[in-house]
Amino acid sequence: MDLLLNSAMVNWSRAQFAMTAGYHWLFVPLTLGLAIIMSIMESIYVKTGDESWKRATKFWQKIFGINFAIGVATGIILEFQFGTNWSNYSWFVGDIFGAPLVIEGIVAFFLEATFISIMFFGWNRVSKKAHLTATWLTTIGATLSAYWILVANAWMQYPIGMEFNPDTVRNEMTDFWALVSSSVAINKFFHAVLSGWGVAASFVVGISAWYLIKKRHIDFALKSIKMGAVFGFISFVLLAVTGDGSAYQVSQKQPMKLAAMEGLYKGQAGAGLIAVGVLNPKKESFDDDVNPYIFKITIPKLLSYLGYRDLNAFVPGIKDIIYGGYKLQDGTTALSFAEKKERGQKAVEALVNYKAAKEDGRISDVEVFEKELRDNYAYFGYSYLENPEDNIPNVHITFYSFHVMVIIGMYFILLFLVIWIYGRKKKLHSSRWLLYVGLWSIPFAYLAGQLGWIVAEVGRQPWTIQDVLPVKAAVSNLGTGHVLTTFILFAVMFTALLVAEVTIMVKQIKKGPEEIHNDDITKTVESKSKEK
Amino acid sequence: MEMEIIPKKNHFNWFKMFWQGFTHMTKYGKTLWVLVILKLIIMFFILKPIFFPKYLNEKFTSDNDKASYVCTELFERSLKE
Numbered sequence: 001m002d003l004l005l006n007s008a009m010v011n012w013s014r015a016q017f018a019m020t021a022g023y024h025w026l027f028v029p030l031t032l033g034l035a036i037i038m039s040i041m042e043s044i045y046v047k048t049g050d051e052s053w054k055r056a057t058k059f060w061q062k063i064f065g066i067n068f069a070i071g072v073a074t075g076i077i078l079e080f081q082f083g084t085n086w087s088n089y090s091w092f093v094g095d096i097f098g099a100p101l102v103i104e105g106i107v108a109f110f111l112e113a114t115f116i117s118i119m120f121f122g123w124n125r126v127s128k129k130a131h132l133t134a135t136w137l138t139t140i141g142a143t144l145s146a147y148w149i150l151v152a153n154a155w156m157q158y159p160i161g162m163e164f165n166p167d168t169v170r171n172e173m174t175d176f177w178a179l180v181s182s183s184v185a186i187n188k189f190f191h192a193v194l195s196g197w198g199v200a201a202s203f204v205v206g207i208s209a210w211y212l213i214k215k216r217h218i219d220f221a222l223k224s225i226k227m228g229a230v231f232g233f234i235s236f237v238l239l240a241v242t243g244d245g246s247a248y249q250v251s252q253k254q255p256m257k258l259a260a261m262e263g264l265y266k267g268q269a270g271a272g273l274i275a276v277g278v279l280n281p282k283k284e285s286f287d288d289d290v291n292p293y294i295f296k297i298t299i300p301k302l303l304s305y306l307g308y309r310d311l312n313a314f315v316p317g318i319k320d321i322i323y324g325g326y327k328l329q330d331g332t333t334a335l336s337f338a339e340k341k342e343r344g345q346k347a348v349e350a351l352v353n354y355k356a357a358k359e360d361g362r363i364s365d366v367e368v369f370e371k372e373l374r375d376n377y378a379y380f381g382y383s384y385l386e387n388p389e390d391n392i393p394n395v396h397i398t399f400y401s402f403h404v405m406v407i408i409g410m411y412f413i414l415l416f417l418v419i420w421i422y423g424r425k426k427k428l429h430s431s432r433w434l435l436y437v438g439l440w441s442i443p444f445a446y447l448a449g450q451l452g453w454i455v456a457e458v459g460r461q462p463w464t465i466q467d468v469l470p471v472k473a474a475v476s477n478l479g480t481g482h483v484l485t486t487f488i489l490f491a492v493m494f495t496a497l498l499v500a501e502v503t504i505m506v507k508q509i510k511k512g513p514e515e516i517h518n519d520d521i522t523k524t525v526e527s528k529s530k531e532k
Numbered sequence: 533m534e535m536e537i538i539p540k541k542n543h544f545n546w547f548k549m550f551w552q553g554f555t556h557m558t559k560y561g562k563t564l565w566v567l568v569i570l571k572l573i574i575m576f577f578i579l580k581p582i583f584f585p586k587y588l589n590e591k592f593t594s595d596n597d598k599a600s601y602v603c604t605e606l607f608e609r610s611l612k613e
Contacts, residue, residue: 062560065561065564066560066564069564069565069567069568070564070567070568072568072571073571073572073575076575077575077579080575080579080580080584081584083584083585083586083587083588083589084583084584084585084586084587085587087586087587087588087602088602088605088606090586090588091588091598091599091602092602092606117549117550117553118549120553121549121550121552121553121554122549125544125548125549125552126544130544167599168595168599169599169600169602169603169606170599341611344610345610345611348606348607348610351603351606351607352603352607355600355603383610383611384609384610384611385611386611472609473605473606473609473610476587477605478587482583485583486579486583486584489579489583493574497567497571500567504560504563504564507560508560
C-alpha cells in the first residue's frame with residue numbers, strides 16, 4: 001500500500017491518538033491537583049486537630065476518588081495504540097520510549113495504588129499520622145507517574161541518549177540519565193503538573209463558590225475557597241514561570257514550533273511577543289508576501305528574550321527555517337530544508353545499502369555505509385518530507401491554542417488574586433457576582449490544559465520523533481476501516497465514562513461534605529453524681 | 533463509682549482494613565468499583581485482544597524479520613533521491 005496516497009489512514013491514526021490523549025487529560029489534571037489539595041488540608045487537620053479540616057479533606061478525597069476511578073487506565077489505551085497503529089514507531093524507538101512507561105507502571109502506579117487503599121479505607125483504622133503519610137504517598141505516586149510519562153513525551157520532542165543500530169533498525173538507549181534528566185523533560189514535568197494544580201484549584205474554588213451561592217456548608221466552603229484561591233494563584237504564577245521555561249526549550253530544540261506559536265514567518269532580531277493577534281486567513285504560503293496578521297498587539301523584544309535570554313537575539317521565522325542560512329546559537333549556520341532532505345535521503349539509502357552489504361559480506365562497504373548513515377542520521381526524518389510545507393505545523397491551530405492558553409492563565413492569576421483579597425476582607429459571602437465567576441470559570445482551566453497539549457503536539461508536526469521520524473513513516477500499514485472502527489469505539493466508551501463521572505460527581509457535590517463521627521474510641525463512662 | 537475510659541485498641545490488619553472497607557462501602561463507592569471493573573474488562577479482554585493486537589507480533593515471530601520489515605517500510609515510504 002502506498003502510504004503517501006493513504007493520508008486518510010495516517011490522519012485517522014493521529015485523530016484517534018489525539019482523542020484518547022485528550023480524554024485522558026480531562027481526568028489526570030484533577031487527580032494531580034486534588035491529591036495535593038487534600039494532602040495540604042489533611043496536614044492542617046493533623047497539625048491543628050480541627051475536625052472541620054478533616055471534613056473538608058474527606059469531601060475532596062471523595063471527589064478525588066471518583067475522578068481517579070473513572071480516569072484510571074484511560075492512559076493504557078494510548079499504549080495499546082503504539083503496538084497496533086504505530087508499529088514502525090514502536091519498533092524504531094521502543095527501546096527508549098518503552099523504558100519510562102514501564103517504570104511508570106511498576107513504580108509509580110503501585111506506590112499510588114498501595115497507599116490509596118489506606119487513604120480511603122484507613123480513616124479511624126490507622127493513626128492520624130499514618131493516614132496522612134498514606135495520603136502524601138498517594139500524591140507523590142500520582143506525581144511520579146506524571147514524571148515518567150512526561151520523560152517519554154519530552155524524548156519525542158528532543159531525542160537524546162540513544163544511538164541508532166542499523167542491524168536491528170532500532171534506536172538503542174545509551175544514556176538513561178540523559179533521558180531522565182533532560183531539561184525538556186524537567187520543564188515539561190513542572191509545567192504539566194502545575195497545570196493540574198491549576199485545574200484542581202479552579203475546581204475547588206468553583207464548587208465552593210456554588211455552596212456559598214446556595215448558602216450551604218458555609219464554613220467548609222469558605223475554608224476550601226480561600227485555600228483554593230491561594231493554591232491556584234501560586235500555581236498559575238508558577239505556570240507562567242515554567243511556561244517561560246517551555247518557550248526557552250522550544251526555541252532551542254524546536255524553532256519551527258516557536259515560529260508557528262507566534263505566527264512568525266520572517267525572522268527578526270529583537271522580536272516582539274504577540275500579546276493578542278489575529279492571523280490573516282489569506283496567507284496561504286510561507287513564501288508569499290501576504291501579511292501574516294490582520295491585527296496584533298506586540299510586547300517589544302519579549303520573544304527574543306523568552307527564546308534566547310537576549311533582548312536583541314535573532315528569532316528565526318518559518319521562512320528562515322525553511323531556507324536556512326542564519327546563524328545558530330552555537331555559531332554554525334542553519335541548514336535549509338532542501339539540505340536536510342538531501343542528508344536524510346542519504347541516511348535512508350545508506351541504511352539500506354548497509355544491510356545489503358552486510359548480507360553480501362562486503363565488509364569495507366559496510367563500514368562506508370555505516371559512516372554515511374551516522375553522519376546524516378540527525379536528518380533521517382527529512383527523507384520523508386516532499387515539500388517545505390510538509391515541515392510546517394498548522395500555524396493557525398498552534399498560534400491560537402498558545403495565545404488563548406496564555407490569556408486564560410493570566411485570567412486565572414487575576415481571578416484567584418481577587419478571590420483571595422475578597423476572602424481576606426470577608427466579602428465573599430456578599431459578592432455573588434464573584435462566586436458565579438468562580439463557578440463558571442471551571443471549564444476554562446480544563447480548556448487551558450487541553451490547549452497546552454495542542455500547542456505541544458500539533459506544534460511539533462510532522463514529527464513523532466523530532467527530525468528523526470515523521471508521522472507518515474511511523475504508522476502501521478493498517479486499513480483505514482480498522483482505525484475508524486476503534487476511533488468510534490473509543491469515542492463512545494470515553495464519552496460514556498465522562499458522562500458517568502460527571503453524573504456521579506454532581507450527585508456527591510449536591511450531597512455535600514459529611515459530618516465527622518469519632519468512633520474509634522470506645523467510651524465507657526459511668527459517672528455517678530457525687531454523693532454528698 | 534467512675535470507670536476509666538478504655539480506648540479501643542486498633543491493631544492494624546491489612547485484610548481487615550480491605551474487608552471492612554469494601555463491605556462498608558457506600559452506594560457511590562460500589563458503583564465506582566463496578567465501573568472500574570467493567571472498564572478494565574472491556575479494555576483488556578475485548579479491546580486489546582480484538583482491536584489492538586501488536587501489529588509486528590502478528591506478522592512475524594523473529595526480531596530479524598521484524599527489523600527487515602521495518603527497514604523495508606522505512607525505505608519504501610521515503611522519497612528516494
